[in-house]
Amino acid sequence: MARLSIEHLRKSYGDLTVVDDVAIDIADGEFLVLLGPSGCGKTTTLRMVAGFVPPSAGRITIGERDVTTLPPWKRNCGLVFQSYALFPHMTVAENVAFGLEMRKVAPADRAPRVAEALRLVQLTGFDGRYPRQLSGGQQQRVALARALAMEPDVLLLDEPLSNLDAKLRQEVRVEIRELQRKLGLTTIMVTHDQEEALTMADRLVVMEKGKVRQIGSQRELYERPADRFVAGFIGRSAFLDGESLAPGRFVSAGGLHIACAAATGQGGATLALRPERIAVGSDAAGLANRFEARVEHAAYLGALIDIHVRLSEQDQMLLQLPNRQGFAEPRPGDSITIGWAEDAGLVYALES
Amino acid sequence: MSATAPEAVAGARTGLAGALVVPATIFVAIGLLGPIAILFRYSLNQFIPGQFMVDGLTIENYVKFFTDGYYLNVLVRTVRVAVICTIACLIMGFPLAYVLARMTSPRKNLLIMLVVLPLFVGNAVRAAGWMAAFGSKGALNASLIGLGLIDQPLEIMFTENAVLIGIVAVNLPFMVLTLQSVIEGIPRHVEEAAFSLGAGPMAMFRRVLWPLALPGILAGTILTFILAMNAYATPVLLGGPKFQMMGPLVYGQFAQQNNWPFGGAISFILMTATIVLTVAAHLIVQRRYR
Ligand SMILES: Nc1ncnc2c1ncn2[C@@H]1O[C@H](COP(=O)(O)OP(=O)(O)O)[C@@H](O)[C@H]1O
Numbered sequence A: 001m002a003r004l005s006i007e008h009l010r011k012s013y014g015d016l017t018v019v020d021d022v023a024i025d026i027a028d029g030e031f032l033v034l035l036g037p038s039g040c041g042k043t044t045t046l047r048m049v050a051g052f053v054p055p056s057a058g059r060i061t062i063g064e065r066d067v068t069t070l071p072p073w074k075r076n077c078g079l080v081f082q083s084y085a086l087f088p089h090m091t092v093a094e095n096v097a098f099g100l101e102m103r104k105v106a107p108a109d110r111a112p113r114v115a116e117a118l119r120l121v122q123l124t125g126f127d128g129r130y131p132r133q134l135s136g137g138q139q140q141r142v143a144l145a146r147a148l149a150m151e152p153d154v155l156l157l158d159e160p161l162s163n164l165d166a167k168l169r170q171e172v173r174v175e176i177r178e179l180q181r182k183l184g185l186t187t188i189m190v191t192h193d194q195e196e197a198l199t200m201a202d203r204l205v206v207m208e209k210g211k212v213r214q215i216g217s218q219r220e221l222y223e224r225p226a227d228r229f230v231a232g233f234i235g236r237s238a239f240l241d242g243e244s245l246a247p248g249r250f251v252s253a254g255g256l257h258i259a260c261a262a263a264t265g266q267g268g269a270t271l272a273l274r275p276e277r278i279a280v281g282s283d284a285a286g287l288a289n290r291f292e293a294r295v296e297h298a299a300y301l302g303a304l305i306d307i308h309v310r311l312s313e314q315d316q317m318l319l320q321l322p323n324r325q326g327f328a329e330p331r332p333g334d335s336i337t338i339g340w341a342e343d344a345g346l347v348y349a350l351e352s
Numbered sequence B: 001m002s003a004t005a006p007e008a009v010a011g012a013r014t015g016l017a018g019a020l021v022v023p024a025t026i027f028v029a030i031g032l033l034g035p036i037a038i039l040f041r042y043s044l045n046q047f048i049p050g051q052f053m054v055d056g057l058t059i060e061n062y063v064k065f066f067t068d069g070y071y072l073n074v075l076v077r078t079v080r081v082a083v084i085c086t087i088a089c090l091i092m093g094f095p096l097a098y099v100l101a102r103m104t105s106p107r108k109n110l111l112i113m114l115v116v117l118p119l120f121v122g123n124a125v126r127a128a129g130w131m132a133a134f135g136s137k138g139a140l141n142a143s144l145i146g147l148g149l150i151d152q153p154l155e156i157m158f159t160e161n162a163v164l165i166g167i168v169a170v171n172l173p174f175m176v177l178t179l180q181s182v183i184e185g186i187p188r189h190v191e192e193a194a195f196s197l198g199a200g201p202m203a204m205f206r207r208v209l210w211p212l213a214l215p216g217i218l219a220g221t222i223l224t225f226i227l228a229m230n231a232y233a234t235p236v237l238l239g240g241p242k243f244q245m246m247g248p249l250v251y252g253q254f255a256q257q258n259n260w261p262f263g264g265a266i267s268f269i270l271m272t273a274t275i276v277l278t279v280a281a282h283l284i285v286q287r288r289y290r
């Protein structure tokens, strides 16, 4: 195991830059998740670390080794593909032994290491099966065991759970995380699934359009999102566009005056509010900001109720209310009072 | 009642499938097996000059072939040419097929057309082209002599090498297309997995690509081997009158010597040799790889 450092990494295809100046440091034994919408450059970043895509610029260091120009077979990165990519002509045991064979481990020493890797993923006894005789979940574990058996310096996972059904995905999440912790594996996982990222990561990297938007723990990303994109991507936010006039004062596009501690006079800006900081009805009494809102649309989602409200001609927001006992969900056309405290919102200057 | 309804539909489907197989079956039976059976019967007849063919039941035609050094030599040469051509096609065809299979750019279809292009020209026409290019007064020798690089024309025409080059040129597209379609079915990620596990390009090829491409390799080699064993126009036109292979030999017996029984026997020996060698190679490869 080793630490991994990515510096100023860039990848361009012609005029199109798909990974732009990415810098990430991953500590020994850390589980880092690259999270972002589809097409934002996560896979390309991971494939540059694995050695399949030559970077246009930048440096990748594993431990003390600069691997930027090394071919994949000299990097010692364990890789698990979304499609598992097992060798269909080899048995489970042969698949898992492949990395050891390539590293010239003596045949007698391979068997116990294969057995150990299969034990770790709970596939003891499946040695002689072929991949086509296994379920998707089992194939996924073989892929993991194959990567683990060669004792990689870093483990790279590209959407490893996206081909599993929902229930299995929950279980495998926990299993992968426990295994990673037990073995102290330095790991990068790529996903576009926010919940998966939040439940598994030590630290997250949020990417958008090839750029890193923010790196931090779940709490940091949720409570102090660095920009509007992160505020909308990690958890949900209600947004109001407007202007930050002066310290403590924000005016919405529709002319609502809002007391807001985060406003510093940035000029054109967006106010972001976490749904749970917005109070409704009698709960809103005594809060610094209180408004009458008209319900435009309400959706019952079980634990939550989504309500689209209009505060003025030009101000709309999406509220997410917990579905408490006896809560009567508002109907379109209803008028409700909503409110939030002065310290509730975050303000992001408009991006040019 | 309602439970039997789907049965009836399925039954009708299999009936239709059966009906669709009939034309091909009849064609194979009448068009291919029939003539072969007749040929085999002829090969047991006697040939008496002047009398054409006399009904009989003799193996003298086969004895004649296997006791005459000249004919044995033709068989050995044919097998040698076919084996060399097949190996050359495999060695040259695999990298090309791989590149084509892994290509994603729109130029791929253009390249495939280029590979197939030689097949648009018939064997005889192509061989005539080779003669014009490589004959002692052909374009190549004329330019080399004109440039003063050589003073005697190079002997390319009417050698075994000319025949080898000619047959490889014809068979290569078949090998490339067969291999390409099989390699396309091998996911790129599987190769990458091998690389990430520490396999260099050679090890990846040997342990992953080759075994997974094996069905295509077998199909391609069988196809090109059969084509080479039975080559006719290329050996005649590029090999010249003294370079005999089995295909032209059969034709000569039928058309020039009018010796149908012996021609039939040679046909049978050619067919049997092709089948036996193909099956033997198949078995050896299958044993080697599981
Ligand atoms: N070989 C390539 N040539 C051109 N564009 C590419 C290539 N590979 C990826 N891209 C582009 O790079 C962008 C990022 O892709 P990718 O890293 O796969 O995104 P993600 O994994 O985040 O969904 C996409 O817009 C994709 O179309």
Ligand SMILES: [Mg+2]
Residues within 6 Å of the ligand: A042, A043, A044
């Ligand atoms: Mg991806």
